[in-house]
Amino acid sequence: MTTKMMVRYGFLLALSVILSYVEYLVEIPILFPGAKLGLANAVGLIVLYYFGIKYFSMFGILRVLLSAILWTGFGINFFISISGTLLATIMTILVAKYTKASIYGISISGAILHGLGQVIMVAILYQTLYMLTYVVFLIISGIITGYLMALIVASLICRMPKIVN
Amino acid sequence: MDISLKKNKTDLFIVIIATLVVVFFVVINLFYSNSNDNIISVYYNNNVIHTMYLNIDEEYIMEKESFPLLLDKMVIEVKDGRVRIKEEESPKHYCSIMGYQSQKGTSIICAPNSVMVVIEGYEDTGIDWTPGGVANDN
Known part of the structure; x- marks a missing residue:
């Protein structure tokens, strides 16, 4: 990774941390209680597109770790976030x-599994399988928010100059 | 890595699979939800403190004086075969936003108040899964 790429990767990481904090502060009501747009994940998609799988694999985990260090801490919220992100x-x-999925399929599958990971962790932490009934809502919101994020990312990539040569 | 920015058949396939999973869960839920005499358990700090019935209208009031882990007074309402948390104090009010619930197996978790309301529904499956500790993480 060149210095230029490293700086841009750092900028995108900072942007995703800020966006996740904004979403944490300003609750945007989407479909069901607790469902979020996942603006930070949209930045992750940009990283995947420009930097590839290797750098994308670290991106989400770094974001959750940085968010925990900066403001959310390493409590229950951290474990829920990290499981969803992983x-x-x-x-x-x-x-x-x-697969041959486009950015839309990639985004939707990621959004669904993000919610699923969080619910599994909640079920483990609270020792209840009842939370799994929420899976239906999470899949539906995952499809919708995943599609919306892919739409935003696709139009952004088309419009902005290449950030990686 | 080349990622296409245009929708294709694989994307549709992913959405179809996700939709089938949703349908599967809904059917399973409907299959297990067939009576109106479901028991509602109110958990506070990992213990069942009250039991209600979906077919009996009731309003259960929890005062902070009696339940010190509550952020403020909480009111749980059973009405017309449904249950909801009518009044509560929490940072984002998720549990009251969830509104009325009536499906077996559904739970309304209010972690900041250490309260969980569960519509019991899997007691005859032989599986031992006790709903447990609700942490006060705020």
């Missing part, structure tokens, strides 16, 4: 590497 990252990489 599952979403793995799914995104698998879909991007082994």
